[in-house]
Amino acid sequence: MPAAGEKFERLVQIMARLRSPDGCPWDREQDFDTIKPYLLEETYEVMDAIDRHDWPHLADELGDLLLQSVFFAQIAHEAGHFSIADSLDAINNKLVRRHPHVFGEGDARTADDVKRRWDQIKAEEKIAKGQSPDGLLDGIPRNLPALVEAAQISSKAARAGFDWENLDQVIAKLHEELGELEIARASGNREAVEGEVGDLLFTLVNVARFAGADPEQALRKTNAKFRRRFAGVEEGLRREGKTLAGSSVAEMEALWQSAKSKER
Numbered sequence: 369m370p371a372a373g374e375k376f377e378r379l380v381q382i383m384a385r386l387r388s389p390d391g392c393p394w395d396r397e398q399d400f401d402t403i404k405p406y407l408l409e410e411t412y413e414v415m416d417a418i419d420r421h422d423w424p425h426l427a428d429e430l431g432d433l434l435l436q437s438v439f440f441a442q443i444a445h446e447a448g449h450f451s452i453a454d455s456l457d458a459i460n461n462k463l464v465r466r467h468p469h470v471f472g473e474g475d476a477r478t479a480d481d482v483k484r485r486w487d488q489i490k491a492e493e494k495i496a497k498g499q500s501p502d503g504l505l506d507g508i509p510r511n512l513p514a515l516v517e518a519a520q521i522s523s524k525a526a527r528a529g530f531d532w533e534n535l536d537q538v539i540a541k542l543h544e545e546l547g548e549l550e551i552a553r554a555s556g557n558r559e560a561v562e563g564e565v566g567d568l569l570f571t572l573v574n575v576a577r578f579a580g581a582d583p584e585q586a587l588r589k590t591n592a593k594f595r596r597r598f599a600g601v602e603e604g605l606r607r608e609g610k611t612l613a614g615s616s617v618a619e620m621e622a623l624w625q626s627a628k629s630k631e632r
Contacts, residue, residue: 403443407436466485466489505525508524532574597628600623
């Protein structure tokens with residue numbers, strides 16, 4: 369895709385110009401820490417565009433996300449650490465190296481085979497560099513959103529064989545955790561309640577995994593559904609000249625059910 373390569377090079381050049389002495393004062397003032405929040409913001413905007421299936425907007429947001437990589441790399445280049453070319457070499461080599469079933473003579477028949485082989489190759493790479501291999505879960509960033517972290521932790525543990533046998537067992541565990549939450553709630557110990565809620569949420573993540581659902585996506589869709597239906601409640605109350613504060617739960621529930629029925 370030579371056109372894509374040329375356009376990427378232009379983006380790199382634009383970023384270098386913005387950071388140059390005769391460039392943009394705001395861009396010149398930024399450093400790794402000050403632009404970190406924009407990376408997170410752009411990531412969530414990409415996810416929002418995907419959730420809404422807004423493909424033109426997704427194309428735009430992916431450009432914004434790509435800019436963050438170029439911005440970080442430009443700052444690193446100026447400090448003498450590395451350039452964007454080094455980042456491209458790193459990911460290109462990594463993709464080829466960790467997909468021997470595509471670019472070499474390896475064998476992987478399922479997606480799970482690919483994931484297991486990826487982890488094995490990653491560990492082998494660290495040993496080759498003279499580094500101690502990470503613990504199984506050490507490679508999962510601790511600053512991930514908790515729901516995403518839980519999904520990655522449980523998936524990695526499952527690939528190592530530490531897992532339930534079927535969904536029924538996970539649901540049984542879910543009922544067990546609900547019982548423990550009731551005991552903690554009855555004790556009045558807030559810390560115990562928080563711990564049991566965490567256990568319950570972690571088990572729900574595994575319910576989603578066994579059911580073949582992405583827990584983050586599932587929750588995002590439910591959040592969007594709640595927003596839609598609650599907006600219907602507010603609109604219904606406005607039509608009746610009422611407010612949320614001045615309405616009963618029964619009135620709001622009736623409007624909720626009305627909004628829900630319209631989605632079917």
